[in-house]
Amino acid sequence: MAVVEPLVASHYSSEGLQDRILAALAATGVDLAALRAEDLEPVDEFHVGGAVATAALLERFELFPGEELLDIGSGIGGPARFVASRAGVSVTGLDLTPSFVAIATSLSQMTGLADRTRFVAGSALAMPFEDSSFDAAMILHVGMNIPDKPQLMAEVARVLHPGGSFAVYDVMRLSEGPLSFPVPWATSAETSFVETPDAYRAAAIAAGFSVEDERARGAFAVEFFASMRARVAAALADGKSPPIGPGFVMGPDAPVKIANLVAALEGGVLAPVEMILRLA
Numbered sequence: 239m240a241v242v243e244p245l246v247a248s249h250y251s252s253e254g255l256q257d258r259i260l261a262a263l264a265a266t267g268v269d270l271a272a273l274r275a276e277d278l279e280p281v282d283e284f285h286v287g288g289a290v291a292t293a294a295l296l297e298r299f300e301l302f303p304g305e306e307l308l309d310i311g312s313g314i315g316g317p318a319r320f321v322a323s324r325a326g327v328s329v330t331g332l333d334l335t336p337s338f339v340a341i342a343t344s345l346s347q348m349t350g351l352a353d354r355t356r357f358v359a360g361s362a363l364a365m366p367f368e369d370s371s372f373d374a375a376m377i378l379h380v381g382m383n384i385p386d387k388p389q390l391m392a393e394v395a396r397v398l399h400p401g402g403s404f405a406v407y408d409v410m411r412l413s414e415g416p417l418s419f420p421v422p423w424a425t426s427a428e429t430s431f432v433e434t435p436d437a438y439r440a441a442a443i444a445a446g447f448s449v450e451d452e453r454a455r456g457a458f459a460v461e462f463f464a465s466m467r468a469r470v471a472a473a474l475a476d477g478k479s480p481p482i483g484p485g486f487v488m489g490p491d492a493p494v495k496i497a498n499l500v501a502a503l504e505g506g507v508l509a510p511v512e513m514i515l516r517l518a
Contacts, residue, residue, distance in 0.1 A: 243361060246383045247335045252489060255314070256341045262482045274350045275319040281486045282316030282345065284422075285379035286459045286499075286510045288484060291407065292320050292378065298451055298514055299405040305373035308359075308397060309330065311360050311380025311471030315355060322354040330372070332365060333355040334383075363389045366391045367397045374403045379407040379510070380425045385431040385440060391445035398517050401501060406513040410435050412454065415507035416496040421505070424487055435511050447448075447515040451507050456509030463500045 259281055264270055268277045277288040287294070301307065303326030309318045312331025322329045335341050342357040360366045362377075362384055375394050384390050394404050411425070411432045424430035439449055470480040485492030502508040 242383075242429055243334055243387060247258065248424075249429060250335045251314075251337050251427055252487065255337070255487065256344060259314075259482075259486065262486065265479075269345050270348075273345075273348045275323055275351060277314060278345060278349070279320070280482050281484070282314050283320070284313050284316065284484055284487050286409070287455070287462050288320065289316070289320060290462075291455070291458075291510070292317050292363065293324075295376070295405055295407050295512055296321060296325060296376070298512065299374070299376065300403055301374055303327065303328050306330065306371070307377040308367070308372040308377060308394075310377040310384075310394070312338070312342060312357060312367075314338050315345055315357060317378050318342070318355045318357070319346060319349060319351050319374070322351055324427045327354075327374075331356045332360050332362065333357065334359070334361060334389070361395060365393050365397055366467065369396055370399050371397045372381075372402065373399055374405070376405040376407075379409060379423065381406070381438070382432050384430055387431075387433055387441040388444060391441040391447065395445040395517055400517060402449075402517045403412065403516070404442075404515040406438065406515065407510060410438065410454075410511045411507065412456070412509050413507050415502070415505060417502055417507065420491060420495045421499050421502075422484070422492075422495045432508065435513070438511075438513060440516050442513070446518050449513060450516050451514040452512065454509045454511050455493070456503060459503050459510050460500070463496065463503070 283289045295385045305327045307327045308331045312318050312333045318329040318331045339357045339359045346352045346355045378414040411434050419426050473480050
């Protein structure tokens with residue numbers, strides 16, 4: 239993993255990303271002096287389904303006001319801000335990419351959520367936290383970059399209180415079949431570690447978790463991308479710029495990454511899967 243992690247961080251790094259995000263939002267009429275977390279949702283929810291998927295996961299995830307939540311692979315902070323503002327919890331985001339940590343911190347300050355969110359750089363396989371530091375944890379579209387799922391689960395179990403819950407929303411492999419690269423999480427197979435739900439379950443159980451709930455969201459994912467294509471087509475037909483979305487963070491090859499993912503989703507090879515785990 240010591241070799242893989244710098245490659246993963248490099249894949250996500252993007253010079254001047256915050257400035258581009260803010261400029262794009264301003265161009266749509268957003269008042270940056272009164273920026274709200276909701277204004278950022280089209281671009282800072284960097285996973286299939288965006289804020290809708292985060293809300294759906296939150297509905298199945300038992301959180302209570304005042305609890306401490308760990309967001310593993312927090313990116314530029316969208317899900318952390320979403321959950322902090324809606325569930326009344328304090329969120330610590332952990333991410334491998336230092337530039338993402340800096341952007342997440344800045345955007346939380348701009349949206350008035352700095353008191354409920356904090357972001358630190360570090361590895362999900364060797365987290366810079368004491369044992370039993372958190373009431374709950376979540377991971378959204380991050381496990382695909384982590385080759386050692388058993389170590390991931392063991393680290394999450396270590397930093398959670400006994401009885402703590404862990405919400406997983408990752409792209410998983412449902413059937414055999416080739417994957418074309420690049421995809422949103424990897425430029426090549428070198429940094430792509432998509433696993434089956436069985437592999438996640440086995441790693442979770444070995445680390446002391448029980449599986450409380452699970453559902454595959456393949457149809458939801460296909461529908462999400464079809465809707466996104468329709469919105470882009472409608473904007474172009476009206477002579478407007480396409481709406482900003484998750485592809486904004488992916489860079490100039492976003493259309494290829496998304497097309498390769500959609501092909502795997504439509505072919506039933508991949509699907510995003512939710513799991514709600516509980517530590518004994």
